[in-house]
Amino acid sequence: MEVTYKVHREDPENGGESSFSTYQVDLPEDATVLDGLQKIRDEQDDTLAFRASCCQGTCGECAVRINWRAQFTCTTKIADVTKKGPEILCAPVRNIPVIKDLVFDMDKFTWDKMAAMKPWMEPEDEFAPTENLIPESEMADVRKTMSCYQCGLCDEGCAVLPVDFDFLGPGAMVKGYRFVMDPRETGARKEERLAVVEQPKGLWDCVHCYEANGKCARGLEPSSKIMEMRDVSFKHGIKNEKVARHHNSFINSVKQTGWLDERKLVMETEGLTNIGGLMKLVPTAVRAMTRGKMPGRHEKRPGADQIKRIIEKAEESK
Amino acid sequence: MAGESYETHDYDVVVVGAGGAGLRAGIEAHDKGCKTAIICKSLLGKAHTVMAEGGIAAAMGNVWPEDNWKVHFRDTMRGGKLLNNWRMAQIHAQQAPDRVLELEEWGALFDRTDEGLILQRDFGGHRYARLAHVGDRTGLEMIRTLQQRAVALGIDVFMECNIQHLLMNDGRVTGAIGYWRESGELIVFNCKAVVLATGGSGKCWQVTSNSWEYSGDGMGMAMEVGADLIDMEKVQFHPTGMVWPPSVRGILVTEGVRGDGGTLLNSEGERFMFNYISDFFKAETADNETEADAWYQDKKNNRRTPDLLPRDEVARAINAEVKAGRGTEHGGVYLDIANRRDAEYIMRRLPSMYHQFKELADVDITKEAMEVGPTCHYIMGGVRVDADTSATTVEGLYAAGEVAGGLHGANRLGGNSLSDLLVFGRIAGGSAADYALGAAAAAAPDAAEVDRLTTLMLEPFTDRGEENPYAIHMDLQRTMHNLVGIIRTESEMLKAMEEIAVYKERAARVKVEGGRRFNPGWHLALDLRCLLGVAEAATLSALECKESRGGHTRDDYPDPDSKYGSVNVVTRKQNGTISVSLEPLPEMPEELRKIVEEQV
Numbered sequence: 001m002e003v004t005y006k007v008h009r010e011d012p013e014n015g016g017e018s019s020f021s022t023y024q025v026d027l028p029e030d031a032t033v034l035d036g037l038q039k040i041r042d043e044q045d046d047t048l049a050f051r052a053s054c055c056q057g058t059c060g061e062c063a064v065r066i067n068w069r070a071q072f073t074c075t076t077k078i079a080d081v082t083k084k085g086p087e088i089l090c091a092p093v094r095n096i097p098v099i100k101d102l103v104f105d106m107d108k109f110t111w112d113k114m115a116a117m118k119p120w121m122e123p124e125d126e127f128a129p130t131e132n133l134i135p136e137s138e139m140a141d142v143r144k145t146m147s148c149y150q151c152g153l154c155d156e157g158c159a160v161l162p163v164d165f166d167f168l169g170p171g172a173m174v175k176g177y178r179f180v181m182d183p184r185e186t187g188a189r190k191e192e193r194l195a196v197v198e199q200p201k202g203l204w205d206c207v208h209c210y211e212a213n214g215k216c217a218r219g220l221e222p223s224s225k226i227m228e229m230r231d232v233s234f235k236h237g238i239k240n241e242k243v244a245r246h247h248n249s250f251i252n253s254v255k256q257t258g259w260l261d262e263r264k265l266v267m268e269t270e271g272l273t274n275i276g277g278l279m280k281l282v283p284t285a286v287r288a289m290t291r292g293k294m295p296g297r298h299e300k301r302p303g304a305d306q307i308k309r310i311i312e313k314a315e316e317s318k
Numbered sequence: 319m320a321g322e323s324y325e326t327h328d329y330d331v332v333v334v335g336a337g338g339a340g341l342r343a344g345i346e347a348h349d350k351g352c353k354t355a356i357i358c359k360s361l362l363g364k365a366h367t368v369m370a371e372g373g374i375a376a377a378m379g380n381v382w383p384e385d386n387w388k389v390h391f392r393d394t395m396r397g398g399k400l401l402n403n404w405r406m407a408q409i410h411a412q413q414a415p416d417r418v419l420e421l422e423e424w425g426a427l428f429d430r431t432d433e434g435l436i437l438q439r440d441f442g443g444h445r446y447a448r449l450a451h452v453g454d455r456t457g458l459e460m461i462r463t464l465q466q467r468a469v470a471l472g473i474d475v476f477m478e479c480n481i482q483h484l485l486m487n488d489g490r491v492t493g494a495i496g497y498w499r500e501s502g503e504l505i506v507f508n509c510k511a512v513v514l515a516t517g518g519s520g521k522c523w524q525v526t527s528n529s530w531e532y533s534g535d536g537m538g539m540a541m542e543v544g545a546d547l548i549d550m551e552k553v554q555f556h557p558t559g560m561v562w563p564p565s566v567r568g569i570l571v572t573e574g575v576r577g578d579g580g581t582l583l584n585s586e587g588e589r590f591m592f593n594y595i596s597d598f599f600k601a602e603t604a605d606n607e608t609e610a611d612a613w614y615q616d617k618k619n620n621r622r623t624p625d626l627l628p629r630d631e632v633a634r635a636i637n638a639e640v641k642a643g644r645g646t647e648h649g650g651v652y653l654d655i656a657n658r659r660d661a662e663y664i665m666r667r668l669p670s671m672y673h674q675f676k677e678l679a680d681v682d683i684t685k686e687a688m689e690v691g692p693t694c695h696y697i698m699g700g701v702r703v704d705a706d707t708s709a710t711t712v713e714g715l716y717a718a719g720e721v722a723g724g725l726h727g728a729n730r731l732g733g734n735s736l737s738d739l740l741v742f743g744r745i746a747g748g749s750a751a752d753y754a755l756g757a758a759a760a761a762a763p764d765a766a767e768v769d770r771l772t773t774l775m776l777e778p779f780t781d782r783g784e785e786n787p788y789a790i791h792m793d794l795q796r797t798m799h800n801l802v803g804i805i806r807t808e809s810e811m812l813k814a815m816e817e818i819a820v821y822k823e824r825a826a827r828v829k830v831e832g833g834r835r836f837n838p839g840w841h842l843a844l845d846l847r848c849l850l851g852v853a854e855a856a857t858l859s860a861l862e863c864k865e866s867r868g869g870h871t872r873d874d875y876p877d878p879d880s881k882y883g884s885v886n887v888v889t890r891k892q893n894g895t896i897s898v899s900l901e902p903l904p905e906m907p908e909e910l911r912k913i914v915e916e917q918v
């Protein structure tokens with residue numbers, strides 16, 4: 001089968017101009033996209049740089065955007081990506097600095113962020129070789145997320161990362177989930193673990209676009225895992241102080257007046273004693289005021305007591 | 319090109335390799351108080367160890383109270399046809415359970431029984447279900463746990479940094495030199511001890527389960543500084559690799575499929591393994607289908623199915639069936655688990671296998687049989703090490719994991735590699751640290767030697783010919799597959815030696831295009847040195863070893879010969895040529911010999 005590969009080329013050493021090179025390759029019908037890249041490299045252009053290790057879908061090293069959709073080259077068949085025409089476009093994964101051609105900077109992309117999750121357990125004391133007794137049923141759920149490739153496909157789809165590269169991202173959050181849900185960590189350990197995932201730029205910065213759910217190469221549903229961890233966090237008491245203030249202000253406002261008092265919410269979230277933080281709000285407030293967009297004061301609305309009772313009921317049943 | 323610039327780093331211990339062995343070694347050296355670096359040529363966490371599926375062999379005695387180190391030791395020795403270093407086999411069996419529990423302490427999540435114990439799985443050659451596992455992704459969980467431990471301890475990791483040569487001073491290894499893949503810049507490490515944990519050399523062969531990383535770097539580098547290699551002819555061809563479609567040929571089908579109930583069938587639908595039970599394993603193997611089937615339900619009162627004989631036996635049997643015309647359309651045999659297990663069971667126990675066949679071969683293993691055939695998988699031979707310290711025959715140099723030889727003898731049992739990595743990675747890291755803490759500071763590397771090596775590394779960019787490194791590599795793989803494959807004969811291997819000599823000449827004329835930044839052509843051009851060196855050592859050993867045993871089968875000497883029953887085949891490079899000699903194995907103490915010979 002004759003196919004045309006259009007491959008992104010970029011070499012910062014040679015000025016860093018990015019362009020596309022085109023190659024004609026003859027491949028068997030059931031070849032993978034990786035087979036084609038290897039054939040090009042072996043026979044036509046041995047400077048073409050891309051990553052791949054296991055070639056069988058277990059290592060997660062070969063993520064590339066194929067016809068603009070990020071996937072693994074080693075498990076993607078050429079037949080499946082040439083249905084609309086015999087051209088296969090390969091470009092590096094989005095949002096990450098390119099090292100060369102299809103190779104991107106994993107360090108910045110995932111490693112530092114994974115490490116921020118402190119994905120390890122600290123032995124309680126000197127190594128004492130005895131077994132933990134944990135039934136399979138308790139382990140089964142958390143085990144699902146252990147299979148994360150650390151491939152970065154989920155981060156590629158993330159809506160926050162393009163505007164805030166410091167956001168830990170769904171890949172790191174899945175790593176966090178793996179430990180937050182571990183039945184072997186209880187008590188103070190569990191609280192510390194939640195504090196780690198709730199760090200600034202962590203759990204609470206997700207804007208729930210749910211993109212990562214569709215991107216994950218292992219079907220781990222990273223976005224849903226973030227929401228599940230938020231539930232756990234609620235139950236244990238939110239550790240991220242700013243988020244906790246926001247949460248309390250929101251509930252209190254609705255409980256007391258039946259309304260959401262946005263002015264109060266913004267200030268209480270920042271913290272009423274946090275002068276520096278409050279000062280930062282001033283320009284926004286001024287702009288809102290001059291444009292007539294400053295929310296007004298909310299009087300207690302009719303039926304507020306009933307709303308309060310509903311909230312209290314919900315809190316009891318939590 | 320003399321005077322090429324390079325960066326320099328100083329450490330007590332440098333570990334080359336970040337698979338299971340390297341990470342465990344680095345952790346131990348760090349824990350002993352050494353300034354430690356771990357170096358790997360791929361990204362951290364993508365080493366071969368990540369691909370391991372089935373499990374970690376350890377006689378935990380939890381699910382099977384009958385199991386203990388002695389039984390594991392016996393199985394390992396018998397599986398290795400008694401060519402194992404007995405002391406390594408003993409240490410391995412004794413320490414493996416603690417290493418598994420240690421992984422759990424650091425966070426690993428093993429599959430469990432309903433009672434909460436670490437569940438263990440059946441594998442070939444192991445008397446009891448003994449493989450601690452995480453579905454069929456054990457290696458992944460193991461490497462994650464270790465890499466995260468290394469990060470937690472703050473050990474320096476150099477990723478995508480390829481070590482090319484060891485540096486020597488006064489007959490002692492004092493450093494290493496290599497290049498960054500990303501930038502192509504050169505890098506020198508000065509240290510007091512080096513641990514090699516670079517894995518195997520399966521990429522010398524054409525049909526292989528191994529990745530590009532297995533170019534035999536550690537074995538090649540060790541040989542170049544005069545370290546002994548042993549048993550390089552003992553190559554494990556795993557019986558079940560994928561055979562179709564061609565682009566996936568060689569990819570591994572875990573033994574876990576057979577451990578969990580899959581059986582081998584020829585094109586006539588016959589369970590042919592009953593015809594291939596050697597005398598050595600007669601007593602412990604079912605000789606009829608009724609008993610073999612009953613074993614799946616009641617393992618205590620029945621003998622195990624011959625589908626789970628050690629790998630060398632099964633690989634030879636498949637080879638023979640295909641040769642006799644009873645193979646499948648694509649030259650393999652069938653492996654069927656759908657006829658015994660339901661879809662839910664298969665998906666839970668073997669999720670990776672399910673996806674692998676679905677995505678790559680369009681086969682649904684919960685409904686259809688797989689087509690499988692032998693694939694080059696593991697090198698039993700490797701760098702010769704001392705059992706108690708993992709020291710090689712060169713001062714300051716240690717080796718652990720697949721790069722080292724001795725533990726597995728003539729044939730490795732499944733699961734015994736992951737446990738090997740943990741047990742001997744720890745020992746190698748600890749001994750290297752002890753040595754480094756007692757040793758004088760390493761002398762600065764000899765500038766002339768460094769200049770010589772940097773020139774050598776940059777040579778492929780000079781105008782010296784038109785050879786393509788990929789063409790040479792493919793030719794080498796074909797030679798090794800056709801002439802030094804599962805079944806070998808003298809005339810073919812002599813031909814292989816001639817061809818390897820030609821490839822060496824061609825390798826000296828390789829020319830690469832482009833610059834130094836992430837240049838795959840250059841990377842392979844440099845890898846060729848070790849690939850060719852290791853292929854040559856393996857072929858020479860195979861020529862010398864005129865018998866058949868375990869992972870070495872000769873058409874012209876089809877039987878075992880007692881002359882080779884208690885020796886190592888040693889390869890050693892001196893003054894540029896490789897010599898081969900037979901040297902006696904260490905003598906096994908009487909009480910251990912009794913354990914091995916005990917009939918059960």
Ligand SMILES: Cc1cc2nc3c(=O)[nH]c(=O)nc-3n(C[C@H](O)[C@H](O)[C@H](O)COP(=O)(O)OP(=O)(O)OC[C@H]3O[C@@H](n4cnc5c(N)ncnc54)[C@H](O)[C@@H]3O)c2cc1C
Nearest residue numbers: 335336337339359366367372373481517719720733735736
């Ligand atoms: C598909 C598959 C399935 C397997 N399943 C099992 C199983 O179920 N149970 C079992 O016990 N065994 C199994 N094995 C075997 C086992 O996985 C390997 O033998 C083992 O992982 C080797 O570990 P290692 O630490 O020695 O090397 P690796 O894990 O391969 O690590 C080698 C390291 O060395 C680095 N390296 C190599 N050369 C250089 C260099 N020149 N410079 C710098 N770094 C270098 C690499 O980057 C890598 O980090 C399996 C193997 C395969 C291929």
Ligand code: SF4
Nearest residue numbers: 148149151152154216
């Ligand atoms: S969560 Fe999924 S997509 Fe994200 S890194 Fe892990 S395997 Fe890849």
Ligand code: FES
Nearest residue numbers: 053055059060074
């Ligand atoms: S190369 Fe390992 S997943 Fe593609």
